[in-house]
Amino acid sequence: MPRIINFSAGPSILPQTVFEQASQAVLNLNNSGLSILEISHRSSYFEPILHEAGQLVRDLLGLTDEFEVLFLSGGASTQFFMTVMNLLPEGQKAAYVDTGVWSSKAINEAKILGSIDVIASSKDANYNYIPKGYKIASDYAYLHLTSNNTIYGTQYQSFPESPIPIVCDMSSDIFSKPIEPHRFGLIYGGAQKNLGPAGVTLVIVRKDMLGKVNKTLPTMLRYETHIQNESMYNTPPVFPIYVSMLTLRWLRDLGGLTAMQKINERKAKYLYDVIDAIPFYLGHSVPEDRSRMNVTFNLEDNSLSKEFQAFCEEAGCDGLKGHKSVGGFRASIYNAMPEEGVKVLAEVMKEFALKHA
């Protein structure tokens, strides 16, 4: 059977070489005679893996020693409230920008535990743009943003000038392009897009963000716990961390984030060019805020949707169904999606439009 081209929004495609290396390690890790699935996290087998994963995160993003890198579990959904618990002192407020379902979830969790203001939103246009030009008061503890919005296909092309540290959910575009780390107080993301398989969450925290909340938290919910124990306070998700390390190695070998950014921009252009050239396809995002990770579009004639999906699947293109809140289609073209895969889809889209012209 030929390999499927997987456009799933996440968990999503990883590099083929990573699948091969991971498969081998499940049988025999580095010729140790042990499976990656059975090694102790306290063993000499795992410690270099965890260390290398952390170092690759630092090197790729260009993090200074001001930042701690943590591999946790629980997903971005757990970070929605851990950020508030750890970063928002009593009596202070945080600012949130609402760019869709995921930032709304972050907002709802923050409201359970603290006091926040939603200072900008693009809800008025079904989140088809990134709000800009709003005022950010300097007395907020932090500004929370969602860098890429998988459902709507919008993405910050640049982050707002902020007088306060940005706390950013980068689940769906981290490692897709260089960032300026000093603008951020905390970055978090579930692994299952650009980093690795589902089951591990990356947290990058600037040390001076911590120590301002006095409340006694459960030990597992304190960032300090995981910093002091180097992500090993409890048993970490060994295999998801291992596969993330392999994926980060692949990214380094490919040239790092600057090289990745160029590839990602080229890939996105193939699809947006089709959308812009053929009125048959209607892009959801306004052009200036278009995501390089998730290309969302509807058909001008919705009644052809089922036929279009079948036509794509016939060509091996899987996972294109859009999220119910936007409808239509979504091509997720994360780091590991090969250019060839995107080209296949672009051709399929042209062909289908021609057929129905």
Next chain:
Amino acid sequence: MPRIINFSAGPSILPQTVFEQASQAVLNLNNSGLSILEISHRSSYFEPILHEAGQLVRDLLGLTDEFEVLFLSGGASTQFFMTVMNLLPEGQKAAYVDTGVWSSKAINEAKILGSIDVIASSKDANYNYIPKGYKIASDYAYLHLTSNNTIYGTQYQSFPESPIPIVCDMSSDIFSKPIEPHRFGLIYGGAQKNLGPAGVTLVIVRKDMLGKVNKTLPTMLRYETHIQNESMYNTPPVFPIYVSMLTLRWLRDLGGLTAMQKINERKAKYLYDVIDAIPFYLGHSVPEDRSRMNVTFNLEDNSLSKEFQAFCEEAGCDGLKGHKSVGGFRASIYNAMPEEGVKVLAEVMKEFALKHA
């Protein structure tokens, strides 16, 4: 290189057939053309896996519909406080029994969030026995126990008659023998011993335990969230759940928990017989509370420890070093440890003692 016999306390050995099936699925899941690492958790690929895993848990343990089965992340360490948040109403107390490091951790987390009494402890003898004969008042919300204590090698052979529901950390002996589900209000355990690789946590909760706490909790910390969303409120740890499902299939095919119990008792006997027959080895646990999962012992002559460890490794026996709070050695012989592996260790122990007689 021959396969190592892995006596690690966890993450720990899984069945060889599971390694082979998991390795294949990382390349190509059920001939789908997709890796298990890239499939969407909302896809038709994953839903049957999650469902089968849950059904196997139900069938193997004999759970009625009163119980919900959840696959969460965060490890048993997260359950230490989620149990308190969800099960202990304000103004009520819970009872805890202290049988070592892991129950002490559960106790410490409970004290952060609620009011509890430690009604029994074996701390007075470095946790080398399971407390018995203590009174359990019926006005506690629940009784918290740790069924098997990996560090000390002690295990409940039977659970106390309790007028209140038992909440039990079964991380290290679940699925090793049949249990009586109706005695428990909630059972939890990290997967990385008998169930699967690190990265997923099993929670079994009796529905009538819930709904008694009024406080608004973060969404991810409410059991109801995960029940309503069938463990898919957020992206679940897909691969750890898949491997757990494979391991549960293996257990079912082997004859289920009654068959597993017999094998586990035979395996433990090989080692305890050596310890009882040769004064050279000193078991840590009192005989009546000995664990069938973790056999802990010291050498009468501690100065031979390094030589003993090297002698074991020479024979392929890995992961035997004891925990620092007990010292000496620990052979973890979870479900997947083959009888042949235990026999090798028993022979090595006899041979080493003979050499130094």
